[in-house]
Amino acid sequence: GESVGLHLPTLSVQEGDNSIINCAYSNSASDYFIWYKQESGKGPQFIIDIRSNMDKRQGQRVTVLLNKTVKHLSLQIAATQPGDSAVYFCAESVYGQNFVFGPGTRLSVLP
Amino acid sequence: SQTIHQWPATLVQPVGSPLSLECTVEGTSNPNLYWYRQAAGRGLQLLFYSVGIGQISSEVPQNLSASRPQDRQFILSSKKLLLSDSGFYLCAWSGRGEEAFFGQGTRLTVV
Numbered sequence: 001g002e003s004v005g006l007h008l009p010t011l012s013v014q015e016g017d018n019s020i021i022n023c024a025y026s027n028s029a030s031d032y033f034i035w036y037k038q039e040s041g042k043g044p045q046f047i048i049d050i051r052s053n054m055d056k057r058q059g060q061r062v063t064v065l066l067n068k069t070v071k072h073l074s075l076q077i078a079a080t081q082p083g084d085s086a087v088y089f090c091a092e093s094v095y096g097q098n099f100v101f102g103p104g105t106r107l108s109v110l111p
Numbered sequence: 112s113q114t115i116h117q118w119p120a121t122l123v124q125p126v127g128s129p130l131s132l133e134c135t136v137e138g139t140s141n142p143n144l145y146w147y148r149q150a151a152g153r154g155l156q157l158l159f160y161s162v163g164i165g166q167i168s169s170e171v172p173q174n175l176s177a178s179r180p181q182d183r184q185f186i187l188s189s190k191k192l193l194l195s196d197s198g199f200y201l202c203a204w205s206g207r208g209e210e211a212f213f214g215q216g217t218r219l220t221v222v
Binding site for chain 1: 143145147152153154155157160162168201203205206207208209210211212213214215216218
């Protein structure tokens with residue numbers, strides 16, 4: 001289940017640096033993973049996804065890495081910008097159903 | 112294109128009053144539908160998900176219920192609200208094996 005009782009950890013990075021946000025997932029049967037970005041007062045927005053038959057996928061300025069051995073997912077953001085400041089969630093699912101979200105990480109971009 | 116509508120955006124309700132939040136999806140058929148709750152500064156808690164009309168799975172026992180009277184309509188209800196029901200409620204839909212798309216959320220304050 002979700003870590004509903006935990007406050008969000010925060011990652012602070014300087015503008016222009018690379019950011020790495022980590023996520024541990026719980027279900028070894030999960031085969032589809034997504035990173036979402038949530039800005040204050042809004043619903044989460046899709047950033048990038050990866051299926052279990054891959055270990056890396058790249059998008060525009062973002063890369064997702066999947067390590068199934070240790071059930072770990074990471075999101076790398078290159079050249080972090082002020083507009084990247086938000087809360088980032090990973091989500092896992094089996095056959096694209098019943099998405100379970102991680103506790104989230106707040107990314108704060110410093111000028 | 113597919114869109115998801117969730118209303119109202121904000122709601123203030125007294126303790127003990129009933130609740131009905133509605134979510135509808137357009138532009139797709141037989142979607143998976145989800146209700147999540149997010150407490151302030153915290154992660155997303157899956158409350159209910161549905162893979163078809165009349166098919167509801169409850170993830171967390173609580174004061175809430177969900178119904179899916181039509182293929183693209185998902186309703187979150189309560190007969191008597193508690194203070195602890197306050198939060199940000201998010202509806203989402205997904206296709207089979209695809210990412211979930213979120214509505215803009217309803218901020219519920221129980222007073």
